[in-house]
Amino acid sequence: MADIANILRKLANDVDSGSNSHVPDRPTPGGHNAVDVEVNRLFASYGAEASRRPLSRRSRSTRPRSSFTRVFCCLSRMTQSVAPTKFEREELEATGLGEKKVTFFGDENNAEDFKNYILTTYPKLGDCGGFEILKTSGMTRSRNLVVLPCPNTGYTIKALKENMGHAVIYIRPMQKDIELSSSVVCESPMLGPMERCLTCEKQFNFNELKVHIESCRPRTECSNHLPPTLENEHLNAQTSDSDSLINQSPTEENTDQLFIDLTDEKTDMIARNL
Structure with a gap:
């Protein structure tokens, strides 16, 4: 230049x-x-x-954004004052409530941002007329819940940081209970994977295939290929029949006696004829 x-x-x-x-x-x-x-x-x-x-x-300044990660647990009853049991937590989680790990980003003093995060995580709270934040009180293993006083501007991330520590944060509907029965998902029974029948080429799950095989096999095949239990019973029956025949057959002593008796009878008949 x-x-x-x-x-x-x-x-x-x-x-x-x-x-x-x-x-x-x-x-x-x-x-x-x-x-x-x-x-x-x-x-x-x-x-x-x-x-x-x-x-x-590096000289460009960006707006600082704070993050906040905690485990939340949304309850279903607006009067619940005790932490849920293991069974109750599983029931809540099956309906989209219960425990969830949530991370917030944004202004920690903005109550509207915090509310939107909660309603996005638990959509069913949107029809309950507000919600309350609770925490466990007393000893470490205590299950009693107390309400965290709500600031005039509403719950914020800053308020939770100052009052909740690292414990689970409980959320409770304010004006209406959340229905659980209509959303419970029933688990399907354990039937096993599908498998092809070698005789009819149809597909069955493991449990059904065991029953189907007995009715699908040809009769000749069933007779030639007896199950081990039936085969043992057949052998035992043959053995018992053989034993009975042996018991019924005359012994050597009985045979000699019979022969002597027949000889004497024949001698008497000859003497009479003479």
Whole structure:
């Protein structure tokens, strides 16, 4: 930039020196040379832009935003004064209430911002005519709840920071209870994944497939492939039948006695005929 200005100044001086013999010098405002005035005019925009340019990005100031993270627990009854049990918390959470970890950003003195955060987290509070903030009182394991006095401007993040510490913050509807029964979600029974039947190619879950197999198998296959319990019963029946036959078959002594009896009877018959 300085080199260009010097070149222009030199050219202007050369032109000026050639015309001095014909035209008398004109006075310039402030006593400055005409060449300097012209150079300053040509490069005035560059100087103004440089003066407007910030020195660094860090010099830009941003509005500070405070954050506040706590665990909230929204109750359903406007007269509840005891912290919910484990079963009650599960019931509340099933309806969109109960415990939730919430992080607030913004002006910690703005009550409207805090209210909007709460209603966004627990939409059902919007139809209850306001809400109250409560905290546990007494010993560490105490379940008794007391109301945090509301400032004239409304509850704010700053008020919670000063009065609540790090304990769970309870929220209670002010004018109307929140209905729970209509929003309770029933858990589906555990039936297992789907599996294909090898006989009919249909899909069944595990519990249904066990029952379906017994009725879907062909009769011949069922007879050839007896379950272990039925097979044992069949073997036991065969064994018992064999034992009974053995018990009923004549022994060697009985056979000899029978043969002797038959021989004597035959001898008597021959003697009579003679």
